Structures are given as structure tokens and as C-alpha cells.
Amino acid sequence: MPNNLIINGCQSFDFDISIPGDKSITHRAIILASMCKKSIQIVNPLLSDDCVRTIEIMQSLGSRITEDSGCLSVTGNGYENFTKPKKQLYAGNSGTLIRLISGILSMQNFESEITGDSSLNERPMMRICDPLYELGCKIQSTDGKPPLHFIPSNPKPEINFINKIASAQVKSCMLLASIFLKGDSKITEVIRTRDHTERLLEYLGYPISINENEILIKGSKNFEAKDISIPGDFSSAAFFIVATLLNKESKLILRDINVNKYRIGLLDTLISMGAKITLDNLNEKCNEDVADIIVSSSNLKPLNISGEVVSTMIDELPILFIACATCDGVSEINDIDELVHKETNRIKTMVRGLNEIGIRTESSDSHIKIYGGEISGGIVDSFGDHRVAMSFAIAAFISKKPITILNTNNIRTSFPDFVDKLIMIGAEVYES
Ligand code: S3P
Numbered sequence: 001m002p003n004n005l006i007i008n009g010c011q012s013f014d015f016d017i018s019i020p021g022d023k024s025i026t027h028r029a030i031i032l033a034s035m036c037k038k039s040i041q042i043v044n045p046l047l048s049d050d051c052v053r054t055i056e057i058m059q060s061l062g063s064r065i066t067e068d069s070g071c072l073s074v075t076g077n078g079y080e081n082f083t084k085p086k087k088q089l090y091a092g093n094s095g096t097l098i099r100l101i102s103g104i105l106s107m108q109n110f111e112s113e114i115t116g117d118s119s120l121n122e123r124p125m126m127r128i129c130d131p132l133y134e135l136g137c138k139i140q141s142t143d144g145k146p147p148l149h150f151i152p153s154n155p156k157p158e159i160n161f162i163n164k165i166a167s168a169q170v171k172s173c174m175l176l177a178s179i180f181l182k183g184d185s186k187i188t189e190v191i192r193t194r195d196h197t198e199r200l201l202e203y204l205g206y207p208i209s210i211n212e213n214e215i216l217i218k219g220s221k222n223f224e225a226k227d228i229s230i231p232g233d234f235s236s237a238a239f240f241i242v243a244t245l246l247n248k249e250s251k252l253i254l255r256d257i258n259v260n261k262y263r264i265g266l267l268d269t270l271i272s273m274g275a276k277i278t279l280d281n282l283n284e285k286c287n288e289d290v291a292d293i294i295v296s297s298s299n300l301k302p303l304n305i306s307g308e309v310v311s312t313m314i315d316e317l318p319i320l321f322i323a324c325a326t327c328d329g330v331s332e333i334n335d336i337d338e339l340v341h342k343e344t345n346r347i348k349t350m351v352r353g354l355n356e357i358g359i360r361t362e363s364s365d366s367h368i369k370i371y372g373g374e375i376s377g378g379i380v381d382s383f384g385d386h387r388v389a390m391s392f393a394i395a396a397f398i399s400k401k402p403i404t405i406l407n408t409n410n411i412r413t414s415f416p417d418f419v420d421k422l423i424m425i426g427a428e429v430y431e432s
Helices: 024-034 049-060 093-106 126-137 166-177 196-205 235-244 265-272 310-324 336-341 346-356 386-398 409-413 418-425
Strands: 005-010 016-018 037-045 062-070 071-075 114-115 139-142 145-151 160-163 186-190 208-211 212-216 250-257 276-285 290-297 329-336 360-363 366-369 378-381 401-408 429-432
Touching: 005 386, 005 418, 016 037, 016 418, 024 037, 024 049, 024 071, 024 093, 024 166, 024 196, 049 062, 049 093, 049 250, 049 409, 049 418, 062 366, 093 114, 093 145, 093 166, 093 360, 093 418, 126 139, 126 160, 126 166, 160 196, 166 186, 166 196, 166 212, 196 208, 196 409, 235 250, 235 265, 235 378, 235 386, 265 276, 310 329, 310 346, 310 366, 310 386, 336 346, 346 360, 346 366, 346 378, 346 386, 386 401, 386 409, 386 429, 418 429
Parallel strands: 016 250, 160 186, 378 401
Antiparallel strands: 005 401, 005 429, 037 071, 062 071, 114 145, 139 145, 186 212, 208 212, 250 290, 276 290, 329 366, 360 366
């Protein structure tokens, strides 16, 4: 199977495209639908490798899930009736899956174990284990990393947790755990993060209320089974947004994209850099904000950012770095320490790749300075990180010579038809 991409620019384009379903919402839809007692249809789920791992794990825990023409039908047994898996659970490359599902596995009266691929097994799990230990859960980790082994315990009747890390995965792990408790729980966020779990719980009629940074959630209540429709993934759309900005005389309309306010920091940032981007047809779908995004070629100025805005574009930082690399001037992005804990250390992998294609950088574990200039082309290793691979594919749109990207198979963890879409808009792509 080809594991490398060579990209040699792109023609001008003017298209109206759709983007696959949102990954964060798909994970949550499969998990929460499995906690209901009646069948739920999930329309437009993302069927990428990461989400298929979620389907497999929920099936191992007793949920019946089938796929027909791209839709999922999920029939759970209620949150109190999960069954002991027959073998070790496998989360593949997905940090979201392992961290969310840990909130459920730590509440069961059976033992279980979960592991991941070589990248996931290097990622930090103490951020979820610590609050779960505080609750009284018994989990064995491997030096704070997966595999994680869950042992039945007698947790406290409610959670009172302050989430000091800007992580929706940690928050969601604790929200899912709170459903199994008798009492009412309180989860407070120091920095607010994507609220898909809260919105979907609310949509499914689960008693939860949000007051600024504080979430109150009742334990041991029932869900209302309702079908779930998933909007397009903004994080996947981001590659095509930046591609359009950088490519000459091009325009794209991206239909039905989720524009949750904790996800779209990249839009305001790009607009402040001079990007021509507008939103149209703003509406609501299953308690999430959705819109069409209209983008056209633009001349971008360098930027200097720091603080809370960074967490609203955490997955878009690699493609933002590419946009900065094309500006005339120096960009500085601070407070990006969470990037160190992604599928790869994204500060390091992006710096290596940028340097390979002729862009000068300075960086530490929490900031990057990018000296914009001409992208010369070259060979970049993505180290199996899907978002790094897709970012350099877009850099090739304005590179002087082709860019070869190594280890690109993991693109299918989040965006299985990325290459087809690149070709569709007119990019010259070779797979090897
Ligand atoms: C996600 C949260 C983010 C993000 C990840 C998806 C989620 O991770 O990077 O791709 O679905 O909750 P953190 O919560 O660790 O920031």
C-alpha cells in the first residue's frame, strides 16, 4: 500500500465541496448512542480508522452497530449494562477514544484493558488517571502511558473536578464517568474547550447545565434516543481553506461545516492575517452550529498570537504554520505547549518539515517563530502524523519544486478521502 505522497502544485480552482463528518462528534455519537436503550441512526458519521476503532470498542462492550450506505445504526443496552470485553481493547491511533472510553471503563464492575498503536502508547494518560484516582478508581498504567488496565472499584458518589489542562478529552472523560455515579457532579474548566460532549448530552435529553466555566451534570439518569446527524469536520476543512487562500485565482465553498465556537479560532486568525473568508447559511444541527464557509485566494500578513485562542485551533496549528511560512515577514505563535502531546510532538515534526522545505524557524516547547519566505520543495517525513502529512501536502500548492511526504498512511485516521479531494480540485498528486 502506498505510504508516501508526491505533490507538484495545483491548478486554479472554483468548486463547491463537502467535507467528511466531524471526528470529535462521531466518536461521541457512537459512545453516547451506545449508552441509550433504543436504536439510534447516525447520519454522515466519519468512518475513518479512528472512528472505526470506536465502533469496534463499543461492540466489544455489548453495543450492536451496523453500517448501511454510510449511516450507522447503534443499539445499546443502556449505560448500566455494558458487558465485559472478551479481549484487550484496541484504540489504534486515537487519543480521543482512549481518553473518553477510560471514563466508562473505570466505572464498570468488570476488569478491562486498553492499548493503542506505537504513537498512542507514547502519549500521556496521567491527565485522565489522576482525576479518576481522585474519584477512587483503580487503573494501572504503563509509566503513565497505555496500556491501561481497569480494575473494579468503589468510586465516590460524585465528581468535583477543576480541569487545569486545556483538554476536551480530559473534560469528556470525567463527564462520561459522572453518568455512572449516584450524585450530581461539577466539572470546572480553567480554559474552555470544545463542548461537543455537553451539547450531545443536552441533545439526548441528559440532565446537564452549563454556566460559563462550570458544568453541572446529574448521575444515573436516562437518555432520550434521538437520531444524530454529523456536520462536516472543521479540522479537515482547514486544509482546504488554507489551500484556497494560498493557491492563485481560486475559490471554494465548503458546505455544512461544524462551526462550534471552541473549534474555529483559525478562521478569525486567518481573517486577521488578511484572508477572504465568509460564513453563509448559519444554522443548527443536533445542537451544533453549522455553516457554509466561502474562501478565496488572499495575500496573508504575518501574525503574533498567544493565550486562550490557541486552544480553539489546537488541531489547526500545523496548517496555520504553513500559512505563516508563505507570509512576507516573521510570525510568532506562543502558548502551544499542548502540541507536544499530539500524535507526534507537532512542534518538532513541523519544525523539521518546514526546515526541509527551506523555511527558517526558531522554537521551544511552547512557541514557534516562522520566518516566511519561498517554499523550495523537498522531502518531509510526517512521522505518521496525519495532520502533519496533510499540512505539507497543502504547502506543495505554492512550492517551487514538488514536495514528497513520507509516512502518510495515517491520513486515513481522520480524512480517508483527502487525496481524492486534492485530485478533484486539481492538484497533481502521485502515490508511492
Ligand atoms: C479532541 C480534543 C483535542 C484535539 C483532538 C480531539 C476531542 O485534544 O486535539 O484532536 O475530540 O475531544 P485535547 O483534548 O487533548 O486538547
